Amino acid sequence: MKRMIGFGLASLGFGLALSSTPAVADEFTAADLQRWQGEYMTVVAKGEKLFHGGLGNENTVSCDQCHPNAANTHPETYPKFQQQLGRVAVLGEMINWCIMNPLESKPLALDSPEMVALQAYITHERRGTALTPGKH
């Protein structure tokens, strides 16, 4: 697995060197920033779709039914002691709790593309809010 990632990064670096930027590890251009933001927003948009009925769960209940604009999800407060679980949890665990309970479906792997996209959307809707880990 590690070897695969290493190979992926190497080919990415090679690709960049060929296109626009000079082969300097710590420099990037405005065009790079724009592209990276675009990549991020693509995943936010994918998360928005999943959040609004895109998870394919059989009972059809969707995240936005209780959390319009992902409100009341408080990504800025995680990790925190989740009183109902009796331990410190990360946001992804609470997303899975919702998927398993109101959505009556199967949890996602915490590093799955779907989970990443959901967290990107939820956090994007909360942008600008100060981090307050642990807050209730």
Add this chain to the structure above:
Amino acid sequence: MNKMLNRRGFLKQAGAVIAAGSLPLSLVEVAFGKDEPANFTFAYISDSHITHIKGREFVRNWDRGLIRAVAEANLLDPRPDFIFYGGDIAQLGKPEELDHGLEILAGLRGDVHYVMGEHDYYLDLGEHWKKRLGPDHYSFDHKGVHFVVLNSILTYDDWTHNKWPTAAERMHQMARLDNPQGSPFLVGDAQREWLKQDLAKVGKDTPIVVFSHSPIQKIHKGWNFWTDDAEQVQDLLKPFDKVTVIYGHVHQIQYNQIGNISFHSAMATAWPWPYPSTYRQVETYLPKLTVEMNRANPFFERDATGWQFINLHTGNVDMNYLLPDNTNRVVAFDTTAGRPVDTRYQAVANRIPPQNHY
């Protein structure tokens, strides 16, 4: 069972709860005098969002909320004069959903009056709802109070008739609360004209109670906690001494006073919604008067859902919120202050940490 008995006890003691709150004792005696024929109560259930999955399968959670509200409303003692249903029986306006919801609601003891919600309307433009329940706007008089029901979830014709390829797509679009492709609610010209004519026959000292699904005030346009012609409807209600508007849609406790008009929202039986201020990317306008309900604990399925019963005395409304996994709330009209107040939490010093939304 114990909880049920406690609830019955609470219902019987509602007058005492209000007396212990903010109203002067002499007024309470008048308001709750045994021989005062004008005093009466009614129950209010709203926003069940019954969701059809396939065949005879419906989402269990939303079914349970409505079943519980019906069972508890049937325990009210003394009996309410009637029951109101505040709209959104269905989630996607399907006949299966409306029929299933009405089958559960048929268990209610007493007469039921219905308000149209957008989830009941935008599939077939209210056809099945009207076939089962009759007109979507009407009025009646009861014990000296004039009751008016409006269909406040209409919108602009172009959005309704020209924007979507199918009726099902239109319904899906309107069902998404935070939809940037949505459209603001309207009572509309025709109903406002009807309301004007209806109110022309009513004395200015007659208490008026208006039911709408959406708030006839502007709170948060992005979630349609909003009616676009709210001010024009309010103008028609201004000449009357005592007016109360009761609405569903928002799935949370809200109350407000604008001039002579008191506003109260109802809980959903299905699920609670966040307060608009918790969405940080836009400006919102929750009435300053409102003491927010507790932040919901999702691990308790019915937390922050509920139903309510309403005392109508001296022409003003006292809302009693019945909250299954939470402390019940009472928002009563304070005649001295001239507005609704929470009888326990209104003073800032009396509020509790779970009421802090952020």
